[in-house]
Amino acid sequence: MQPHAYRVEMRKSSATPPPIPEGLRESSATPPPIPEGLQQVPPELLAKMLSWDGVVALRRTSKTMRRAVEDADVAVQARRGVFFPRGGLFDALDSLFAVCRVRRLGLQTCRLGDNEASGATELAAALRLNTTLVSLDVAWNFLGDAGGRVIAEALRGNTTLCSLNLGHNEIGAQTMRVLAELLRCNSTLTSLALSGNFLGEARVRELAEALRVDATLTSLDLSNNRLREEGGGHLAEALRVNTTLVSLKLDYNELEDEGGRAIAEAVRCNTTLSSLGLRVNLLGEQTVRALSAVMRDNTTLTSLTLDGNDLWNFNDTEAFRDALNNNTTLQTLSY
Numbered sequence: 645m646q647p648h649a650y651r652v653e654m655r656k657s658s659a660t661p662p663p664i665p666e667g668l669r670e671s672s673a674t675p676p677p678i679p680e681g682l683q684q685v686p687p688e689l690l691a692k693m694l695s696w697d698g699v700v701a702l703r704r705t706s707k708t709m710r711r712a713v714e715d716a717d718v719a720v721q722a723r724r725g726v727f728f729p730r731g732g733l734f735d736a737l738d739s740l741f742a743v744c745r746v747r748r749l750g751l752q753t754c755r756l757g758d759n760e761a762s763g764a765t766e767l768a769a770a771l772r773l774n775t776t777l778v779s780l781d782v783a784w785n786f787l788g789d790a791g792g793r794v795i796a797e798a799l800r801g802n803t804t805l806c807s808l809n810l811g812h813n814e815i816g817a818q819t820m821r822v823l824a825e826l827l828r829c830n831s832t833l834t835s836l837a838l839s840g841n842f843l844g845e846a847r848v849r850e851l852a853e854a855l856r857v858d859a860t861l862t863s864l865d866l867s868n869n870r871l872r873e874e875g876g877g878h879l880a881e882a883l884r885v886n887t888t889l890v891s892l893k894l895d896y897n898e899l900e901d902e903g904g905r906a907i908a909e910a911v912r913c914n915t916t917l918s919s920l921g922l923r924v925n926l927l928g929e930q931t932v933r934a935l936s937a938v939m940r941d942n943t944t945l946t947s948l949t950l951d952g953n954d955l956w957n958f959n960d961t962e963a964f965r966d967a968l969n970n971n972t973t974l975q976t977l978s979y
Contacts, residue, residue, distance in 0.1 A: 689736055690721050719748035719779075727755050734766035741774050748779040756782060757813070761791030768798035778804055783811040783837070792819030796826065803832055811865070812840035820847045827854035827861060834860060839867040839893070845874035852878035856885050867895040867921065876903025883910035883917065893921040895949070901928030908934035912941050920945060923978075924952035933960045939967035939974065947976040955979065 720740060728736070733756075740746055756763030764787050771777070782795065792815035799805060800822075810819070820843065826833065848871055855861070871879070876899040883889070894907065904927040911917055912934070932955050938945065955961065956979075968977065 689740070690723065717747045717776075718744040719750075720746050721748075721750040722752070722754050725753050725755075727758070728763055728766075730759060730762050731766065733763050734770050737767070737770035738773065741770065741776075745776045746774070747776060748781075749777055750781045751785070752781055753784045754782075756785040757787040757791050761787055761794065764791030764794050768794045771795070771798040771802070774804075776804060779807040780805060781807075781809040783809045783813070785813055787813040787815065789814070789816035789818045792816075793822055796822035799826060806832055807835040808833060809837040810841070811837050815841050816843075817847055820850055824850040824854040827851070827858045830858055830860045832860065835863040836861060837863075837865040838869065839865045841869055843869040843871070843875075845870075845872055845878070848875045849878045852882040855879075855882035855889070858886070859888055862888055863891040864889060865893040867893045867897070867923075869897055871897040871899060871903070873900050873903040873906075875899075877906045880906035880910040883907070883914050886914070887916055889914075889917055891919040892917060894925070895921045895923035897925055899925040899927065901926070901930045904928070904931035905934045908938050911945065912938045914942070915944055918944050919947040921949045922953070923949050927953040927955060929958040929960055931955070932958050932964050936960060936964045936967040939964070939971045943973050946973060948974060949976075949978040951978055953979070 718740075733751075733754075737746075737749075751767065754763065756767060763785070764782075767782070771780075785791070787795070787810075792810055792813055795810070796819055799808070815838070823836070823838075827836075843866075848866065848869065852875075855864075866879075869875070871894065875897065876894070879892075879894070880903075883892075897903075899907065899922070904922060904925055907920075907922070908931055911920060927950070931953075935948075935950075935955075955964070968974070
């Protein structure tokens, strides 16, 4: 692999970008030796300096430019569908972590679950060395339960990560157990996305119990997880006592009428939730009745999505419409 260094390529933006300092402009002079740590970074990774509307590309450039990158907060995104050979992901991240403050890392659709989840193991090893990351997105990697558990365990003791996306990874009981442990002692994680893992009722129970004591998480996405009535009941119990969750997505979970009613009744007395997603959940008349009470009594909910539930043909539909008309806080309703 040819040695590389960083170059900032300015993109068009609606905001006026800051002027490029004189020392950061391209130089025709022969560049100084490339830092050893950058020589192993593959072109499969793109990085963006968060303070600029620019992409940090792996090209030769001036020493001043490299110093600017090393002092910058950086977001790193893998190219879609890229596959890292064994050992390649750890080497790439280790090199980047050594020379940049990587704040955001996106590794979606990188097949980290292949080869007995070797990519997940390498990512976990790199995460244990990192002290700057605030956002990690590894959705659509089909990590499996073992791969998900390895990544979750690597976050034990982490004091910087605020956002984690493990969606569509076929995670199971082992991963959920570790995530529940993390939430019980969590002081930094504010956003957790677990959509599309088909967790089922039993696997979400530990997570729901952790939500009862968690005091940091504000956003949770559990869409498309086959939670059904029992899972909805577990989450409803957590919502009654949780005081930090602001956004909850439960779309496509087959909650049915009983599960929907339990969630709605919990939201009625919740004082922090502002956004609730209940798309395509086979909701029925009991849920409509409970949602009418939510619209009357709740003063924090501003967004509610009910698409795909056919709620407008029940006896209590008119009462629900009246409650909606009298509600003064709801800003967005989708049905």
